[in-house]
Amino acid sequence: MTPAVPSALFADRxxxxxxxxxxxxxxxxxxxxGTDLQYLIGAEGSSHERLTCLVLPAAGHRAPPALVVPRLxxxxxxxxxxxxxxxxxxxxxxxxxxxxxxSDLAGGPTRIGLVDSMPAAHVIGLRDAFPEVAQExxxxxIRELRMRKDPAEVAELRAAGAAIDRVHARMGEFLKPGRTExxxxxxxxxxxxxxxxxxxxxxxxxxxxxxxxxxxxxSDRVIESGDVVVIDIGGPLPSxxxxxCTRTYAVGGEPAASVRxxxxxxxxxxxRAVAAVRPSVTAEQVDAAARQPIRAAGLGERFxxxxxxxxxxxxxxxxxxxxxxxxxxxxxxxxxxxPGIYLDGEWGARIEDIVVVTDNGCERLNTRPRDLxxx
Amino acid sequence: MTPAVPSALFADRxxxxxxxxxxxxxxxxxxxxGTDLQYLIGAEGSSHERLTCLVLPAAGHRAPPALVVPRLxxxxxxxxxxxxxxxxxxxxxxxxxxxxxxSDLAGGPTRIGLVDSMPAAHVIGLRDAFPEVAQExxxxxIRELRMRKDPAEVAELRAAGAAIDRVHARMGEFLKPGRTExxxxxxxxxxxxxxxxxxxxxxxxxxxxxxxxxxxxxSDRVIESGDVVVIDIGGPLPSxxxxxCTRTYAVGGEPAASVRxxxxxxxxxxxRAVAAVRPSVTAEQVDAAARQPIRAAGLGERFxxxxxxxxxxxxxxxxxxxxxxxxxxxxxxxxxxxPGIYLDGEWGARIEDIVVVTDNGCERLNTRPRDLxxx
Numbered sequence: 001m002t003p004a005v006p007s008a009l010f011a012d013r014x015x016x017x018x019x020x021x022x023x024x025x026x027x028x029x030x031x032x033x034g035t036d037l038q039y040l041i042g043a044e045g046s047s048h049e050r051l052t053c054l055v056l057p058a059a060g061h062r063a064p065p066a067l068v069v070p071r072l073x074x075x076x077x078x079x080x081x082x083x084x085x086x087x088x089x090x091x092x093x094x095x096x097x098x099x100x101x102x103s104d105l106a107g108g109p110t111r112i113g114l115v116d117s118m119p120a121a122h123v124i125g126l127r128d129a130f131p132e133v134a135q136e137x138x139x140x141x142i143r144e145l146r147m148r149k150d151p152a153e154v155a156e157l158r159a160a161g162a163a164i165d166r167v168h169a170r171m172g173e174f175l176k177p178g179r180t181e182x183x184x185x186x187x188x189x190x191x192x193x194x195x196x197x198x199x200x201x202x203x204x205x206x207x208x209x210x211x212x213x214x215x216x217x218x219s220d221r222v223i224e225s226g227d228v229v230v231i232d233i234g235g236p237l238p239s240x241x242x243x244x245c246t247r248t249y250a251v252g253g254e255p256a257a258s259v260r261x262x263x264x265x266x267x268x269x270x271x272r273a274v275a276a277v278r279p280s281v282t283a284e285q286v287d288a289a290a291r292q293p294i295r296a297a298g299l300g301e302r303f304x305x306x307x308x309x310x311x312x313x314x315x316x317x318x319x320x321x322x323x324x325x326x327x328x329x330x331x332x333x334x335x336x337x338x339p340g341i342y343l344d345g346e347w348g349a350r351i352e353d354i355v356v357v358t359d360n361g362c363e364r365l366n367t368r369p370r371d372l373x374x375x
Numbered sequence: 376m377t378p379a380v381p382s383a384l385f386a387d388r389x390x391x392x393x394x395x396x397x398x399x400x401x402x403x404x405x406x407x408x409g410t411d412l413q414y415l416i417g418a419e420g421s422s423h424e425r426l427t428c429l430v431l432p433a434a435g436h437r438a439p440p441a442l443v444v445p446r447l448x449x450x451x452x453x454x455x456x457x458x459x460x461x462x463x464x465x466x467x468x469x470x471x472x473x474x475x476x477x478s479d480l481a482g483g484p485t486r487i488g489l490v491d492s493m494p495a496a497h498v499i500g501l502r503d504a505f506p507e508v509a510q511e512x513x514x515x516x517i518r519e520l521r522m523r524k525d526p527a528e529v530a531e532l533r534a535a536g537a538a539i540d541r542v543h544a545r546m547g548e549f550l551k552p553g554r555t556e557x558x559x560x561x562x563x564x565x566x567x568x569x570x571x572x573x574x575x576x577x578x579x580x581x582x583x584x585x586x587x588x589x590x591x592x593x594s595d596r597v598i599e600s601g602d603v604v605v606i607d608i609g610g611p612l613p614s615x616x617x618x619x620c621t622r623t624y625a626v627g628g629e630p631a632a633s634v635r636x637x638x639x640x641x642x643x644x645x646x647r648a649v650a651a652v653r654p655s656v657t658a659e660q661v662d663a664a665a666r667q668p669i670r671a672a673g674l675g676e677r678f679x680x681x682x683x684x685x686x687x688x689x690x691x692x693x694x695x696x697x698x699x700x701x702x703x704x705x706x707x708x709x710x711x712x713x714p715g716i717y718l719d720g721e722w723g724a725r726i727e728d729i730v731v732v733t734d735n736g737c738e739r740l741n742t743r744p745r746d747l748x749x750x
Contacts, residue, residue, distance in 0.1 A: 072680045075588035094681040114495045121491035123498045213450035305447045306469040
């Protein structure tokens, strides 16, 4: 619970969240544990059945900021700069109704914004305690802050990218014919920790036909010589900022010419999409830049997902790089560029880098070779 | 994703959930990833921004059961017996509106039940797609099933209890004066995995004054000779069923007489509460049985939390052993009995066993000595 972030930065985030909420005609944001609460005040952990909730007024709304927390969890907040931030701690005890407590603190709002991750148990509990109040998502407010990373956040994402690149650099130690995906995955998970992450949050080892399932995990399949293998790995640093990087490997020798050919299309698509990233370009234009060469090669139907997702305290967050998203990119936005090609029952390939938008283009946070590396 | 549970058991759970939903006047249950979905169909994993949702009709409602899933995640469902269960897979692609898809499949419901863990993003998305439908929590329906464990579930909880008891049996290897709570905690976490858990979900090492914070984690505090230390640990087995057991240790020699005296009260309270557990007794009567001797010793204000919580696929689930809960216990209910005494700034103690209600009493799933063990 000891924040690495200076409390002045939290104060600024709370102030800006209140201002954006007011622009969205939301009187109050209600923030339960999760990455939004970590972003706003540094509190870690996830939601439990006992309500913990930051009551954050919009600029101009009459309620003071408060953190409602079960009494037995209050000592765990000792490391947070709540007094400096002017956030009052209000405790409750098993048997009390914490939703009525929030309602008492809320200052008579008309519209409240709930964080996107709030469990339904709390959403419905709050609805019943304030039946006359319109519930909306706080996501559109908080994303305005979170999707524009400040320099300290970019530095954390850069460190995360370097850490996961070191794991990919060691792939020859792990990925060998005759081993199962699970064995390879366990070694990769250990390397993710050794290279500085606090958790190996996901380890996809998609060998041969399993590579054609974009969200495959690991299995008991034995990797064979000649397999194409998708390795998509990442997790949080101690600060909570995440890595996420995919490379595709050919194990035990040269792949078939048809694989080489399709892979060259994919690599070109990923390059073009990264080259398209700069301020004022829209998210959907980056998606289109990745999609166009794949479609031109007759493989458009094989690229079954969006081109990318924002990254920060969550592995998936705004901005999403997807058709229909007309958001204009701005410096400080960080997201993945990860086109893929999936041939059901045969093989798959994906290339993924995290990029951060700069004043005139972007910085890639992953720098390992992007060709089909033969191990 | 390969369920250890026979598909006939899932079929029975789906049928009973539909029957209980009908009794609650709920037309449809909507179940996003989490432990409820694992319980009902064996699907593991947690909710993401892309909607995955089981549409489960109440008995007599016209909609057929369906699992709405992002197309790119559909291959991950291959291990589930969906065809045997009569659950149709309905996929969607980035850019589609999955909430409208659920609405199309829902058969015109009046009241829908949402699982308690469903993220607000999906709650509000579904509300906007079915604005005329009343949203309620599915928890009161699904808990009717989940809080009564079947013999296979009890066997898993028994195995989990034995596994965490083996970790407590090794505490002398880890818990020594001169080591920090973090060092001790890291060793305990490794032992939790070695003894058969798939994850060390929580490791509380509350030494000296930190023991007075019931939900303390670990810190850099160096454990000193004479400290009283609360060790509360657990996590899931590969099946997903959890352990949770607390013992309190005196490190480096005999504790003060005042500690011995208060601890004796606590041990008596825990014994009395366990002795009170049998069918037809209410949850609040068990809570009262723990509270009475602590109150009689003038320490009532030091026991700041409920006496226990149900356990299964979640570490905390129904039934909660708390004042005001008039639920009558039944065979197969499994929960913790864990009174504690907390002296702010000085020390704390807690004794926790998981028990399962039997036909005429209960079975304790943790059997390590409950006295203040001097290490």
